Amino acid sequence: MMFIQRLFIAVALVGICSTISLADGKPRFDGDDSLFVEMYNLITCEYWDNDNLYPYADDNIPDTVHIKLTDEFRCFVMPVETKINSQFGWRWNRPHKGLDLHLQTGDPVKAAFDGVVRYAQYNNGGYGNLVIIRHYNGLETYYAHLSKINVEPNSVIKAGDVLGEGGCTGSRCTGPHLHFETRYKDRPFNPQEIIAFDQGCLSSESIMLTKSNFVIGKSNSVSTTFNGKTTKTKSNLKYSYKIKNGDTLLAIALRNKTSVKTLCKLNNLKPESTLKIGRVLRLR
Ligand SMILES: [Zn+2]
Helix, strand or coil, X not given: CCHHHHHHHHHHHHCCCCCCCCCCCCCCCCCCCHHHHHHHHHHHCCCCCXXXXXXXXXXXXXXXXXXXXXXXXXXCCCCCCCCEEECCEEECCEEECCEEEECCCCCEEXXXXXXXXXXXXXXXXXXXXXXXXEECCCXXXXXXXXXXXCCCCCCEECCCXXXXXXXXXXXXXXXXXXXXXXXXXXXXXXXXXXXXXXXXXXXXXXXXXXXXXXXXXXCCCEEEEXXXXXXXXXXXXXXXXXXXCCCCXXXXXXXXXXXXXXHHHHHCCCCCXXXXXXXXXXXX
């Protein structure tokens, strides 16, 4: 594709900034690719903050935004090849703004798309060690609870680069997993809108986001888009349980339609572990 056409797409995707200058830090480019320099400048010149989570603040989002996810010079890689432990939606009396992906501490966590590291540090708000990557289409992805961070703010990332190792840092973590979020202008939407996790690939090459994508319902409703078809499932299943006197893991598992094995995995327990009354267990 001609440079000017590619640049036009980049500008169309991320909006026009008034200044073109390299951000602080030393961006790493593979070769002297002026397109990537332009794209780097475009996504880092506004609302760019290495120390705060939500730089867009009250910036309005359009009613509808069309986002191209891949093309011939951008690809997608699964952050971890694994199953979903916990869904996007309402959970434990608060919104869960991402997906929990199963992993073991030390497992490599990869960048989903090309982009630039906006944030790479410990976060006191519950995320623990957190990496945020802003992508050239304006989306951001969040990778939380990492045991180790391998990247620095303002560095350029390719899809598939290992940005850190999975773990369980942060006050909201009860067992090793990757908390993975997808956001547009700070607003979270269900990563399953764009990624088919059971197949390890993107659901489509592009997505149309509307304001309804950013509403997190209280009904545990999960919307999944695949091959253009959207299915919604409602769940009345509880996500947590407070241990009471006389409880056993088997009884808790049976009552809540899960298994002892799952409870052990999610809560770092062994089947023979003594249950502490009052402890809150994750159920799924
Ligand atoms: Zn989570």
